[in-house]
Every structure is written in structure tokens, then in C-alpha cells.
Amino acid sequence: MATTAPPNTRIETLDIIRGIAVMGIFSVNVVGLGMVESAYFYPPDYGFATLGDMVMWALNFIFVDGRFRSLFSVLFGASMVLVIDRAVAAGRKGWKVHFPRMAALLAFGLVHFYFLWWGDILSNYALVGMIAYMFVRLKPKTLTLTAAGLFIFMYGGMTAGTIVQSTQNRPALTAEQTAENEQRLALRIEREREAHASPAAHLNFTLETQPLRPFLSVPQYGIETLALMLLGMALYKSGFLSGTWAQRDYVRIAAYTLVPMLLYHVLAAAAVLNADFARAVFTPLVRMLPFWFHPVGAIGYAALAILLFRSGALADRFAAVGRTAFSNYLCCTLVGMLLFFDFAGGLWGDLSRGQLWLIVPPVWALMLLWSPWWLARYRYGPLEWAWRSLSRWELQPMREVAAA
Template sequence: MATTSPDRILVLDIIRGIAVMGIFSVNVVGMAMIEQAYFYPPGYGFGSLGDRIMWAANFILVDGKFRSLFSILFGASTILVIERGIAAGKDPWRVHYPRMAVLLLFGLAHFYFLWWGDILANYALVGMIAFIFWRLPVKWLLVAAAIALSAGYLPNMVMGGQQIAQYQAKAAPGASDEQRAALQELLAGLKPSEEALANDKAAHASIPAHFDSIMEAQPLRPFMSVFGYGIETLGLMLIGMAGYKSGFLTGSWKRRRYIEIAVPFIGASLIYFGIGAREVLRADFSPFIFFPWNQIYSGPLHPVAAIGYAALIILIFPKRGAIADRLAAVGRTAFTNYLGATIIGTILFFGFGLGLYGQLSRGQAWLFAPGVWLIMLLWSKPWLDRYRYGPFEWAWRSLSRWQWEPMLRTKTPGPPA
């Protein structure tokens, strides 16, 4: 999420732009309906062929993968911003920590006032930890990333597998009546009650209603996320740091090496998630099939897919061009586009706007995604032709430096950030 400067690295901006667009493809579902349906599709707003097609497409191509890519880019941008700060004679920590503190404020505002799915607060908090590693060479960054990701994925796989086995035992022919009753109660809880739906819709009537609901139900969620998926976020950021330092994410490698990464990494992801989608659809989203494929064993494939996507994007956009420039502009204003997408979602779904919350199916909600992508592509470049930063990038920069940053472009480019 770095801002515009004369020495931008084009390919980093392009990857970031594609990542922020991809993220909205899944986020829009979480904005449009109750949170339970985001994590278990049959919970609400699901049933038609279109819903299944859109779930499968996102499951195979997008879900978890573009968030991982975005997190990797955040790590790369962290190094980039620190290096530019050092070049300007600033201490690294004086550059980094004010940025993370301001980002945390934006993330908390995003979470408490607009949407439960904020990731900025997690990035800010984990980013404060990631700073410890930024001086490490590529080899040790990758080792640290592997340790962090293993610490995040392996316990989830072991405990999740054990939990599924326990549930299956309760469904076995020899299970007791008590076990069966407990299982039925658990399965019933996967779908929200009428009361829960009513309360959830009421919480989206207005921004104050959303704030009150959040404060009552999960006021510390942004901070607790560090203990949840924060270790995964750290691992992904470290991969990004290594990817930047090694030249992988800056497009410095030979094309053959990118092909050697893109083909097997993306291929492995498509095979795994393609088989998973088939099995889940065949089982009609049985929890015993859905959750292992979707939430227990899929985690390690997300960074694999993300790295493959990064390599593929670098191969597709080796130099500037009309499409590359548009995508790069989206990446340069990724902070604004990320928050702006939520603002659009708020207008679409909250009661003070169009009031569509809980009124659409999964597939119908997704149909807004291409329109939001188009808005990102249309506004970002013309804006940056006139202004140095996106609106929220400018605010982030000004607040973290505690000075009013110039916004309008000048004919003579200023010094690097």
C-alpha cells in the first residue's frame, strides 16, 4: 500500500492492484449477508445454480489466495518504504511505527463503523512485529516465514482433523442418542436462527446500529485477530520481504524462472481446489466434507497460489502499457480502493442506503464485484494524473508524518518518499 513517488516499481503496483480487486470478489459476500453465510455458504442466501457457480469460482481462484497475495505485497512495501526513509536520512523505526499506528486507527474505524471483515488493524498490529525481521537476509526471512506459517497451519490441521473425527463418530451407526442429539444441535447452529437474522439486519440499519452491535458482541476482535490468524499474516509478510529483497517481486528474475514458479504453483492450487470444489458440490456442502476442504487443509495452498499468481502477473506485464498502467494506478491507490469498496458496500447494503443487506443470494451479491472493479480502474489513473496520492493514502501519509503533505502534482517530480 505504498503511495505514489517518481521511482515506483511498476510490477509491485500491478500485483497490488490485481490483489485489491480480487479481495473484493469475496468481501462483497461478507458485506451483503450475515457473517455465518460467509464461512458456510448454505447458512443463508444460497441454493441456486448461480450461487454454486460463484462459490466454486471464488473457492478455486480467489478465496484466501488474493488475501495472501495482498499480505505478501504489504511485507514487500514495508521494506520499500523503510529503504526510502533511510535514503532520506530517517531512522527506520521512525518511518515504520508511525505508519502502523495510523493504519491501526484507520483499521479500527473501518471495523467499528463499517464492516466486521477489516484486515487493516491486523496488518498494522502484525506489521509492528514484522519490523523486527526486516534486516534479515532472504534465506532467514524464508526460514522465519516457514516457521510462522507452520505454527499457524499445523495446529489448525491437527485440531481441526480431530474435531471432524469426533463429529463423524457422533454420526456413526453405533453412536448413542446423546451423541446424535449433540451433533444435530451443532449442525443446526450452522444456520442462523430467525432471531439472529433479525438482529443482524437491525445492526445494518445504520452506522450507529453497526457500532452498537460490534461493541456489544465483539469489541476486541481486531486485537484478538493477532492471536488468531496473525501468525499466518506474519509469515506472508515475511515472504513478501524476501520476495522484494531477492528481486522476485520487482520483476528482476529471468522469465524462465517465473515460468518455473507460475506453472507448478498455480497448477497445484487449481488441482487441489478444483478437486475440493467437486467433492463439496457432490456432497451438497456436507459439513464433514466442506470444512476440511475449505478451512482445515487448504491454508498451506493459499501462499502457494499467491506466489504463483505473482509470477504469472509479472510474466503477463513485463513493461508499461495501457492495461498495465490502469492496474498499477489501482495498486498505487490500493488503500483508498480497499476502503472505498467498503464504503460502496455500505451504501449498497446498509439501511440508510439501498438497504440490500440480507436481500440477495451469494451469486446476486457477487454481481456487484465487476462494477466495483470498473470503478477502481476508471478513477485511479485520472486521479493520479492530477494528484500525487489517493485520498486515503494522502491522509495516511500526512498523519503518520504529522505534517500536511502536498497533494497536487508538480511539473518537476519531487524527491523519493
């Protein structure tokens, strides 16, 4: 089955799924942008007291957390094969195209991380993407088996650790230990607040507290990223992400993946809420076991997107968001900078989790409006153009040429 598109043509389904993925990612990233980092991982740490906060946590946990980031990683692997195949078809060496792209992406990611936000994913993609190049010529079956082995290695280890922890009887914290933890959290909040005075202050804070974090991400969660990229390569080469499979196959895959995934997350959310976010319940059910559903949910959401948005005005807008996904991803952080840094909006730490999510729908609307408007006039998104130009060390044509 042919899976490589003709040169200079777009694969619409890839763009649509990518657009949905980058929009979904912002639904959870807004919390990391607007309040202390630890609250991103454990909600009660900050800005979490009202029913609205709990509802928004539950909805994001059930439908979004981990799965849309995984979907984005899957699409990165698929796009890697697409770019390399087209380079080879044009008579260029694949590695001479791929590695400059990853080097340029790493530069963007490091600027993003050190000056703007701790949650950058681009650095990890660039570093792991360099490793993933070694697998790009493998067949879909081999890629799938390799990805499955990596998932089992990483998630199996995490599950084993969860089981061991659950069998240990840990003594309850003393009042003194609780007070120390609260004091430590208060100090962290104050320091992160100071870091949001300006990008320069953020740089100083980051260099002082976590200077090597982008590079340490490779041994920490790079195995999962690599597995997701390999899965994306396999799904692209098999024709799944191109939308060439029979509709009944997409229906079955969506049902077989999304039903158990959503069922688990609904039951886990109910258990956590019932336990009032006790760490003994929260950690295994939210921070550990759901990892098994990250690739499952990514595949299911991809199948569902292909079923629902093959054509139409909304599909075209999602595709435009996907074509400018790099710009949209980084522009979300720029929106966060304007809202939360002291030299602009100064709202960092002032909004609860539920209030922060109210920012999401307007940003989604902005993505759906500006992306097609821009692409009607220009060939690439602004940051896509910068990435392409930097990768090739030559300014690329930007203005869209009207058809004769």
C-alpha cells in the same frame, strides 16, 4: 542484487500485483458486506439456493479465496521494507517512519471495523506490522526459513486438528438441536440486519458482541499474517517482486505453484458440491486444508502477473489501482455501505451469493477508470494522502505538478 529503487520512484511490478490483489479481494468480500457473517464462511447459512450461487462459490473458492488476501499481505511486507529503506536513505530513522505509519493505519482500521464492517484487515496489518519490524533487516534466506517455520507451526496445528476431528464419531444432531441452531442463526441474522441501520447502529452492535476482535486477531491469525509479511520481505529483497528474475524462472514458479493449487481446489470443490456441503466434507476441504495453498497461490499469482502484465495499457491501469490500493480497499466498503445500509440502498440480506457477485465487475471497472484519472492529477490516492499526512503529522502536498 540491488533491490531498492531510487527515492521517489515506483516499482511498477509491485503496483501492478497490488492492484490485481485488491481487485481480487473484493470478489469475496462482497459476500461479507452484503449478508450475515456466517454465510461468508459457510454458504448454506444464507442466500445460497440457486445454480448461480453455487457457480460463484466454486469459482471464488477455486481461484480467489485466501490467495489474494495472502498476496496482499505479501505485498504489505514488501512495501514495509521499501518504505523503511527509503527513509534510511533519506537520513531518517526507520522506526520513526514505520511505527507512526502503523499507528495511523490502526486508527483507520479501527474506524473501518467498528463503524462499517467486521471484515477489516487493516487493524491486523497494523498490529502485526509493528511486530514484523523486528525482522526487517534479515536476509532473504533467513526471512524465508522463518516464514516457512511459522506456516508449518500454524497450518500443521490446523491439519492435526482436522485429522483428529475426522477420526471422531460424532453423533448426528437431534431434531431439537437442529431447531436450536436454526433459531440461533435466525436471531443472528436479525441482529446483523438491525446493525446495518446506520454506522452508529453498527458501532453499538460491534461494541456489544465483539469489542476486542481487532486485537484478538493477532493471536488468532496473526501468525499467518506475520509469515506472509516476512515472505513478502524476502521476495522483495531477492528481486522477485521487482520483476528482475529471468522470465523462465517466473514461468517455472507459476507452473509449480498454480497447477497443484488449482488442481486441489477443483477436486475439493467437486467433492463439496457432490456432498451437498455436508460439514464433515466442507470443513476439512474448504476451511482447513486449503491454508497450505495460501502462500503457494500468492507466489504463483505474483509470478503470473509479472509474466502477463509487464507493460501496456492494462498494466498501467492495474498499476494505478495498486498505487491507490488503500483508497480502493476502503472505498469498496463505502460502496457496500451505500448499497446495504438502511439509510442508503438498504439491500443487506436481500441478495443471494450469485446476485451479490454481479456487483463486482462494475466496481472493478470503476477502480480501473478512476485510479489512473485521479493519479494524473494528484500525487496520491485520497486515503493514501490522509494516511501519509497523519503518519507525518503534517499535511502532504497533494496536487500533481506537471513536468516543465
